[in-house]
Amino acid sequence: xxxxxxxxxxEYSEAMHHAIDEVLTGRVNTGDSRPALRxxxxxxxxxxxxxxxxxxxxxxxxxxxxxxxxxxxxxTGGGAMFCEPGNVITYSLYVPKNMxxxxxxASYRELDExxxxxxxxxxxxxxxxxxxxxxxxxxxxxxAAQLRxxxxxxxHTTMSYDLDTEEMLKVLRIGKExxxxxxxKSAEQRVSRITDHTVADREEVIQALIQKFVEDRQxxxxxxxxxxxxxxxxxAEEKFxx
Amino acid sequence: xxxxxxxxxxxxxxxxxxxxxxxxxxKAVIRGDFFLQPPEKLSExxxxxxxxxxxxxxxxxxxxxxxxxxxxxxxxxxDIAEAFKQAAGGEK
Numbered sequence: 001x002x003x004x005x006x007x008x009x010x011e012y013s014e015a016m017h018h019a020i021d022e023v024l025t026g027r028v029n030t031g032d033s034r035p036a037l038r039x040x041x042x043x044x045x046x047x048x049x050x051x052x053x054x055x056x057x058x059x060x061x062x063x064x065x066x067x068x069x070x071x072x073x074x075x076t077g078g079g080a081m082f083c084e085p086g087n088v089i090t091y092s093l094y095v096p097k098n099m100x101x102x103x104x105x106a107s108y109r110e111l112d113e114x115x116x117x118x119x120x121x122x123x124x125x126x127x128x129x130x131x132x133x134x135x136x137x138x139x140x141x142x143x144a145a146q147l148r149x150x151x152x153x154x155x156h157t158t159m160s161y162d163l164d165t166e167e168m169l170k171v172l173r174i175g176k177e178x179x180x181x182x183x184x185k186s187a188e189q190r191v192s193r194i195t196d197h198t199v200a201d202r203e204e205v206i207q208a209l210i211q212k213f214v215e216d217r218q219x220x221x222x223x224x225x226x227x228x229x230x231x232x233x234x235x236a237e238e239k240f241x242x
Numbered sequence: 243x244x245x246x247x248x249x250x251x252x253x254x255x256x257x258x259x260x261x262x263x264x265x266x267x268x269k270a271v272i273r274g275d276f277f278l279q280p281p282e283k284l285s286e287x288x289x290x291x292x293x294x295x296x297x298x299x300x301x302x303x304x305x306x307x308x309x310x311x312x313x314x315x316x317x318x319x320x321d322i323a324e325a326f327k328q329a330a331g332g333e334k
Contacts, residue, residue: 052273053273080275131277147279
């Protein structure tokens with residue numbers, strides 16, 4: 001049975017987190033790392049934008065700069081998000097391709113399943129919503145994005161734990177060409193937060209996710225190796241820094 | 243640049259910008275919150291649109307795009323062709 005690495009530590013910049021994702025996906029791809037589940041701890045507020053998005057369409061750049069918000073273009077597709085330390089929960093899975101469904105929708109569903117189940121146990125009515133969303137009847141809790149290499153899949157998901165939706169609307173350009181109160185309100189209503197539905201604090205939620213994940217898997221807690229961190233630092237500098 | 247946005251029903255947003263010269267696409271940029279596998283293929287899709295005529299038929303646009311081997315996720319070649327017609331100025 002495959003033994004998973006569970007990495008639940010390491011506070012880094014947004015750029016560094018994306019670099020770590022690329023490094024670990026690469027290492028699972030070449031067989032140099034076991035499959036892993038990693039939780040992110042952020043140092044600063046940030047906006048990761050999707051690989052194919054136009055920066056100027058998605059981010060209020062003057063505001064972002066003024067507030068010291070780190071904008072990073074991800075290696076994965078999907079949409080822009082606003083993240084603040086402690087306000088979101090992000091995790092990454094690095095999985096050998098032969099352990100993941102070939103069908104794209106099926107693979108999103110299966111890799112988010114432990115989260116949906118764990119949230120339900122905490123009393124949060126979460127469901128998987130194709131293609132890449134985790135939903136509550138009140139709105140979107142989070143979204144996932146995948147990247148496939150030859151023999152490995154990266155699947156990372158960000159969920160709103162206690163997102164400041166008012167601030168989000170100042171940072172992201174959501175339907176900016178028609179900024180009426182109505183448009184803003186509907187964007188705000190589309191986001192639902194874990195903290196709206198459970199009393200569990202952020203670390204308890206993360207522990208619940210880990211417990212659900214390891215229920216039917218062998219695992220050990222792990223840290224990034226010095227080599228992995230060094231490789232990621234270089235990549236963060238060269239590729240993900242703005 | 244002529245621009246068109248298309249929200250794919252139950253899918254993602256596709257934003258297409260086309261620069262025309264003498265009635266032909268001279269530059270094409272595809273942006274949005276979609277997924278593409280492998281992601282490097284985006285520029286090949288864009289290059290396929292370049293050289294097409296403003297009046298190009300939808301089916302011909304799709305045929306051009308089909309020459310690029312890539313999996314479009316959350317949108318389709320049809321959606322790019324729809325956005326093309328919109329950006330180029332009206333249905334035909």
